[in-house]
Amino acid sequence: MSAPPSTPPVDATTATNVVDPPRSWASRALQALLTQRIVLLAVLIVILLGVMTILDASGLLSGSYNADYLAAALISAVPLALLGLAQLIVITSGRGGIDLSVGSMVSLTGIVFGYLYGILELPLVVAIVITVLAGALAGAVNGILVSYIGFPALIATLATFYMYRSLALVVSGQKPINAPAIQQFYDAARAVELPVIGGVLPLVPLGVFTFLLPAIVLVWLGMNKTTWGRRVYAIGTNDVAAVWAGLGNKSTRASAYVLSGVISSVVAIYTVAQFASARPDAGTSGNGMALPAITIAVLGGVAITGGIGRVAGVVLAALLIVWLNAGILLLVPGNEGSQLQLFALGAVLVFAALLNGLTKRKYGGI
Amino acid sequence: MPGTTDPAPPGAARIELTDIHKNYGGVRAIRHADLIVAPGEVHALVGENGAGKSTLIKILSGAERADGGTIRYDGRDVTISSTSDAIGLGVQTVYQEPQLFPELSVAENVFVGREITRAGRIDWSAQAEQMHTLLATVGLPDRVSTVPVGQLSIAEQQQVSIAKALAAEASVLILDEPSAILTDSEIEVLFAVIRRLTGTGVSVIYISHRLDELFRIADRVTVMRDGRTITTRPIAELSVRQIAELMVGGIVTASRRDDAAASRGAPVLRLESLASGDRFHGVDLQVAAGEIVGVYGLIGSGAGDVAAAVYGMVPVTEGTLWYDGGARRFANPRQAKREGISMLPANRSAQGSFAFQSIAFNITIGALGVLSAVRGWVSGRRETAIADDMIARLSIKTPSARQPISAMSGGNAQKVILARQLVQPPRLLVLAEPTQGVDIGAKEEIHRIVSGLADDGAAVLVTTSDLGEVLRISDRILVMREGRIAAEFGPDASQVQILAAAAGDERAQEAAGLAPIDPDEQEGAAG
Amino acid sequence: GCTSRDTGGTADTGGADAGGDGDVTVAFVPKLQGIPYFEAMNTGGQQAADDLGFEWLYQGPTTADAAAQADIVRSFIQQGVDVLIVAPNDPDSMAPLLQEAADAGIKVATSDTDAPNSVREVFVNQASVEGIGQGLTDALLEAMGGSGKYAIVSCGETAANLNAWIEVQEAYTAEEYPDAEIVDIVYAGEDQAAATAMATDLMNAHPDLTGLVGECTSSAPGVAQAVRDAGKIGEVFTVGLGTPQSMKDYLEDGSSSASILWNVEQLGYLTGWAGLQLAEGNGFQDTNDVSEELSAVEYFPDEKQLLLGPALRITTENVDEFDY
Amino acid sequence: MTTTRPETGPVVQATARRILPPAVTGQEWVLVGVIAVLWVLLGIFTPAFLSPGSVQPLLVAVAPIALVGVGMTFIILTAGIDVSVGGAIMVCAVITAKLMVGADVPLVVAVLVAVVTGTLLGLLNGFLIAYGRVHAIIITFGTANLFQFLGLRIFGSSTVNGIPSTLEAFGRGEAGRTFGIPHSFAITVVVVALAWWYLRYTRGGRHLYAIGGNENAARLAGVRVRPRVMSSYAITGGLVGLAACFIIAAGTSSLDQSVGAGRELAVIAAVVIGGTSILGGRGSVVGTLFGAILVQTVLSGVTQLGWPSQLGFLFVGLFIIVAVGTDLLREKARKKK
């Protein structure tokens, strides 16, 4: 292993061992690209957009890869990014943090919402509040199991994944709830034209403004600007040291799972709006929502060992995957198109992880 | 194994490191190091915290790869690119941080990587037999061999690490600060082992900050400073003071705690027949505002547990803890902190540092209230101000408060964690082994800081297994043995008295006899 | 501006060349790709495209998942196809997307599974709900001798069409076969192994059970396999909605008495044909002459439904007529 | 211990015995107890739970999960995880099934092809994890998608129909049993026994525990960490191949692309219920076998009791919490002591 070639020899008489050699802009940019996931993801998104635009211009796509399409595709980025943020919080809280139950919580709280709003016809705000409380409760079960009783998170949330999924089907009598109120609720997710500047911008799904952006801002503030966020990073980095520092590990860790439940219930409400029905398998059909959310989180640079993770990384990862998937559908017709999406996700994940993993050592990262 | 069976010709070097250098990213851990170790010698390696000692021996043991330089073994050029290479050459290492497997038994730990097998199957009885002798050698009782290592104290773990290194036939044995967490009698056991090994031609590289002990064990000493080897000299040519001056590249001054400042205030902490399970019992002690009380005890004496109990980390089962005039029982550190108690934990890496977070994060995490201008919100401005202030006050060596703590040397990391306890000036400061593995200069600074706090009116309780330290900073000294307070002394107690109380009478005579510590030399080292 | 909403008109913004030289493009989105049922529909649709001269596009998700299906529908909207036909995994969730497509000037329709609350212009129905439910019940009870206990192994708990058929089976059994009884309905997902295991459990739970229904293409062979493994061929009879080639073995050894289905390739052909009619603005007649095999396809203007015909009973006699 | 040396004294003998954890862990006893209680209750409250016609299919269903669980236990012992086994099962199964339909291959060849395929996929995982310096869960999330893609491509948008009965020796039918014991389950028990012995009495086995306990320490002690880690994924891959054969044999004569879907969670559930610590360094393969039996018992029991099948997984979740919870409580009690 050799030193980075750009490091010039430094005067040997400096008082401290630590040197911060002046280096060219290009070599610093390269280092950032190779070691920082957020930079890598941003560059990948730019490359994706560039390549697809060129393919589009040369007529190789079956539809135009334009701003309108990208905006429309954001509708699938909303649940993905939101649940990715939920995973960010629980994974960062450490001690093997992970939440496999988010998809089941989406299903279960979606049914709760459907029942309250569609069947009982409660006012929207009341229905939302109770649904979010239900999500918090579902998350609190995970939080108590993990934080106060000491279950490994993977095990506790695997158990509640099974249980909530089952409960959602049982309480709904395995039928979607699609009362008229629910069907009209689609307006909460449909694409909108922004006032004033809207005419020149693509139609962005309303959910991006009503659900995703507020959630991004809140989670970012919480993780970076509050003492609670400090505690989350601290217990995730070193649980024992956090106890010695008097940080109240148990309540903080439990709160991470509660928040994950809350975010799941928000996704549930969004999903009800997007699909105009409350489905008992909304978060669990197909591969479910949990595994893609975890994938997005780790692609976004969240360290599975805890203590490291940034909101921007998760959001960029969700954008990259959603736009990549949308592009593939235009590029490759037929069944191969949706199959190739699997390949692309796997390849991007392995590539990004390997690249950063291997280069960190060269650049002396942690 | 090479080396032991085929000793090198007299005068030839067993190990010869030439022009080694090593960078960690932008950190130049080693700029230029030469080291020549002869067969059968005990070669001491000294230097301030962060001088590069651990890095140098990691290169020799294959745990890290050098960026440049050559390694010769018995006159041959060798490449050591993995720990297996080093082990193959007969280089055995006891690392600064014990490298063990918490879930596995002591016996398994000792034999991992060198299991004795018969017909593909591990020969457990053969290993058990060897364990018997190995444990005796390092002074651990036979029964621990079946105990999972995770359940042992950190000192016992260090002893297991040594046993592990001894289990293989070594030609070079590297000990990185083995004595930092050992008590004096355990050090004697270790020295006996070292003498026996060097007698058979094994070379020992010995790193320590306890300069005085080097004179009893080392043949030659190499001094490192700022990533360079400065000089190698026979130890007989040097005094503790001279070594210290070579290390820091200047004059060392230090003073004993100033007694004039000992204008005591009201008692802040009072323990009345405090007990915790079978850890300790019947402990009475009292700390007043402005007073530093030192508790000295060998490993297993319960001194550390008393400190942890005051901080709510160890449950109190009997007795009363009076704090601030009221009877309290803290269920966890959070409650203790609320009342103005801070504690520096004994195990820096496991209990203290948030490894990949910044220095600023590490300093401020214990006082989120101070960090917030608006309750619950982090103020970046305050964070920077607090961190920069602490970096200046404690002379922490770092280019910026944004560096991760994982990139710091042990001593500097220790200062960062001490700084955490001082952000909100505590009414009672509890320090467990505050200068373990800290170099002589930093140690002096830490002592000065602690004295200053006491002068400002804080009550300070220090538990330590460093005899020099307890003598130097305490206003009053308590000695613990077998979970009880065995004796109490004023600041003028002699080392022999304290050792006698700590070890019990007959062991004390032995220890005192075997350890002719020259108080003047000791004082000289400190200034 | 960043949008081409105002500049490019409606349907064929950017995607104008999707249809080739002025060809009509008909896109079909199945619930799930890779299963014989929908792949056979694809074959039929492609056949219609070749015969009638339009372009047939087919793309399905890799899991039977409403969200994944929605992505594909969105991509077809972006491609500006002329006609979009969907077999929705979740009818309600498809309705808003079909509205979006219609807003973009695309003709929309459903096939195989309806989205009744949507703006779809026609539903291509394979057989009436009654036809399938009664066909299954009749076929099974014929084998069971008109009486006895039977159980149903269904698939996705929320699949709308399966649940509708089950309702018919329940009502029809109670009405027509008073001596027969449905003892349990279980859900195995799209998982053959789970269907087999559950069928086995049902036989153990009800030792007097003499009939099993496999409600979808994965559980139909599953229940037959369970009977075969238990050595109860001739004691326990099974029917199901299985594709012919996957049922062939079981029909031959008697572990399955019959498979109720329809000609899936013809359903695909009809779907393609209906798409073309929509694109060209031709209305549907009460009976339509689609092709040689489909000479009198009924259209129900009230429900806006094309009906392929009565359900088909597949047995050893006719199984080899189908190559899927 | 049976082979103590003649010259060793009683003290050393006793020590040698206690250096290792007990041969059967507390968690295994708990599971045996819970399973026994369940079986007795189900035997009483259902008409035929304890009949061969019920127990045999149950054991056949347990076999592939427990078999892959053995490999997964190795992996989790090293503090790794493999969430790609579902995708790997799909690839192995479709390759083997297509091979059998196309050519009249003997049993041995089919098994060999499946095992080799699985081993290759496992080697890929192992290589990327051991040499790529990336956490196992990230790599295997990635390869899970890649394997699924590969499997779907090989399926080529259709099912594999008319699979011959080459593998029926592993099947659910009469040909799959000897003395009433399903072959696939018997093979699984043998594999579990071998793995138990390997983990307990060989260097390689103990090294897995060491790596999971403290990877860096293992490296410093001269354990060849990377090859060992890589081999644990390769072994899992091989077992996935064999399990794919069991799955084909126990399935119908056609194979569709849902094969293997969601199996990774079932396998991980079996391993963690069996008492293997997800953090590595502690665990046993025997527990994994019991964990798989427990899950299948619950699922089968719910259907046989005539309860709604949707409730099955509610109880699976509850039993995970009960089983792992007792383990936690015993651990806490031991620490207090």
Ligand SMILES: Nc1ncnc2c1ncn2[C@@H]1O[C@H](COP(=O)(O)OP(=O)(O)OP(=O)(O)O)[C@@H](O)[C@H]1O
């Ligand atoms: N893994 C690492 N990454 C970055 N920098 C490192 C790393 N390890 C050591 N360093 C830096 O290298 C220098 C030498 O550290 P080293 O641990 O060798 O010091 P030391 O002499 O052993 O100190 P101490 O007496 O405190 O143990 C220090 O500046 C330290 O911060």
Ligand SMILES: Nc1ncnc2c1ncn2[C@@H]1O[C@H](COP(=O)(O)OP(=O)(O)OP(=O)(O)O)[C@@H](O)[C@H]1O
């Ligand atoms: N478990 C928790 N979950 C969410 N928010 C919390 C939690 N604990 C505390 N907070 C928030 O953090 C803020 C600060 O809390 P707290 O009083 O516990 O810490 P502090 O005052 O900063 O530190 P100290 O423990 O030193 O007093 C509170 O306003 C509260 O809203």
Ligand SMILES: [Mg+2]
């Ligand atoms: Mg060091």
Ligand SMILES: [Mg+2]
């Ligand atoms: Mg507070």
